[in-house]
Amino acid sequence: MSIFSLFRKQRSAPAARERLQVLLAHERASAGTDLVAVLREEILAVIARHVEVDSDRVTVKLDRDENVSILEIDVEIPIHAALAA
Amino acid sequence: MGKVIVVTSGKGGVGKTTSTAALGAALASKGERVVVVDFDVGLRNLDLVMGAERRVVYDLINVIQGEAKLSQALIRDKRLETLFLLPASQTRDKDNLTPEGVERVIAELRRVFDWVICDSPAGIESGATLAMRHADVAVVVTNPEVSSVRDSDRIIGLLDSKTVKAENGERIEKHLLLTRYDSNRAERGDMLKVDDVLEILSIPLIGIIPESMDVLRASNIGAPVTLADATSMPAMAYFDAARRLSGEPLPITIPGEKRSFFGKIFGRKAA
Numbered sequence: 148m149s150i151f152s153l154f155r156k157q158r159s160a161p162a163a164r165e166r167l168q169v170l171l172a173h174e175r176a177s178a179g180t181d182l183v184a185v186l187r188e189e190i191l192a193v194i195a196r197h198v199e200v201d202s203d204r205v206t207v208k209l210d211r212d213e214n215v216s217i218l219e220i221d222v223e224i225p226i227h228a229a230l231a232a
Numbered sequence: 233m234g235k236v237i238v239v240t241s242g243k244g245g246v247g248k249t250t251s252t253a254a255l256g257a258a259l260a261s262k263g264e265r266v267v268v269v270d271f272d273v274g275l276r277n278l279d280l281v282m283g284a285e286r287r288v289v290y291d292l293i294n295v296i297q298g299e300a301k302l303s304q305a306l307i308r309d310k311r312l313e314t315l316f317l318l319p320a321s322q323t324r325d326k327d328n329l330t331p332e333g334v335e336r337v338i339a340e341l342r343r344v345f346d347w348v349i350c351d352s353p354a355g356i357e358s359g360a361t362l363a364m365r366h367a368d369v370a371v372v373v374t375n376p377e378v379s380s381v382r383d384s385d386r387i388i389g390l391l392d393s394k395t396v397k398a399e400n401g402e403r404i405e406k407h408l409l410l411t412r413y414d415s416n417r418a419e420r421g422d423m424l425k426v427d428d429v430l431e432i433l434s435i436p437l438i439g440i441i442p443e444s445m446d447v448l449r450a451s452n453i454g455a456p457v458t459l460a461d462a463t464s465m466p467a468m469a470y471f472d473a474a475r476r477l478s479g480e481p482l483p484i485t486i487p488g489e490k491r492s493f494f495g496k497i498f499g500r501k502a503a
Contacts, residue, residue: 158420158421158422159422160421160425164424164428164432167381167382167432171382171432174382175385
């Protein structure tokens with residue numbers, strides 16, 4: 148460790164503060180109900196009603212920002228499954 | 233009628249039991265009648281921190297189940313004669329802690345004592361919700377650390393919805409007790425500052441307890457930190473917090489903070 152790394156070192160407290168503010172804003176807004184979990188289940192149920200979905204071929208991603216949550220659901224639908232529907 | 237206080241946090245290991253013992257002893261040292269009640273059934277530790285582990289005969293569950301009278305289960309402190317402990321059961325199932333039983337015991341304690349201080353177990357399950365159920369005042373113990381702050385936020389939500397006061401449309405008095413605070417690390421930007429935590433949780437501050445060797449030393453010998461060495465930094469911070477709990481408008485000071493030259497001369501502005 149060189150003496151310069153002392154100057155380069157990022158302070159971690161501001162990051163802690165920011166992460167908490169974003170997280171708690173979401174947790175307070177959805178107190179009791181987890182909207183994202185409900186949406187995920189219902190959307191997948193609707194798709195599964197029409198095509199056979201391989202649960203290994205589903206990716207669900209979530210990104211929570213200060214003001215919005217982005218729920219990204221990727222469902223791979225095989226050609227034969229889609230035709231059968 | 234005494235006041236019922238719950239010492240709670242959500243997260244474990246942040247200093248609930250230490251704070252319960254220290255605040256209880258601080259209040260009792262002024263001659264107030266105090267009982268500290270351990271709600272952590274199966275994992276009791278308040279007896280150990282109070283130095284009364286070898287004197288436990290009956291416990292809270294025995295009283296709730298009608299196997300012992302309250303007066304038989306209460307253990308008087310050897311140092312302060314107005315300080316009592318009601319221990320939790322170490323062996324019984326926590327399902328024996330019934331809502332009706334807890335209500336009856338708390339009502340009885342409230343009649344006899346000036347202060348009933350309930351040491352909540354960690355978590356948000358029945359033990360924790362029963363410990364806070366009849367409280368007039370909540371002391372939310374928080375470390376300046378992300379997981380502790382998040383869990384405190386959750387507990388504040390429960391205090392506003394699951395307590396008798398909240399259900400009756402009243403507001404439960406909530407106070408933040410910031411423990412294990414290291415002003416040097418906070419000053420360097422390596423630890424959440426007092427103001428950061430206050431801004432996030434937005435409940436009033438009752439005290440700041442500095443990180444200190446004295447806390448471990450006190451628990452080693454089985455004495456509340458306010459009795460082990462009343463002049464130590466954490467003890468003085470707990471004494472101040474106890475005075476604020478009693479309603480004294482004492483300004484908050486940040487323990488161990490290096491003051492500037494001008495700060496030394498003019499004093500720190502109260503938070």
